[in-house]
Amino acid sequence: MRYWLFKSEPSTWSWDDQVAKGAEGEEWDGVRNYQARNFMREMELGDRGFFYHSQSEKAVVGTVEVCAAAHPDSTTDDERWECVDIRAEAPLETPVTLAQIKAEPNLSEMPLVTRPRLSVQPVTADEWAIICRMGGIMP
DNA sequence: GCCAACGTTGGC
């Protein structure tokens, strides 16, 4: 089981939108970046991830679970693009902001900090535990 | 709203 981070602009697709999809989940479509796509191809059912709001909020706001392995992205006929489905798991008690993450030395290696434009990225087990603790939830 | 960074595209 691995951990990931999914980034979204809340004005386009927010945590609330994700929660509204319930247990069925929703495909994480629209990714047009090879590295992000490759990470999605590596994902397995039951993998977990953080849901991150970019733009004005810039914070991890909840956790999600991968509920469908990589499949063609329904928003394009271009067969290069694939995506997984994810469903909302739980909100963080308190969102963990990008500023907090940057201020924590043990999180300084995260792509969120070093590669800000990568929209789907891996998270280590240590990073997962640290951010869960900062967010007030059990890992 | 601006701008820097970076990924992708397309011409050669």
Added chain:
DNA sequence: GCCAACGTTGGC
């Protein structure tokens, strides 16, 4: 296969 142009992302 290289590189310039362009578009997009995301932090500030």
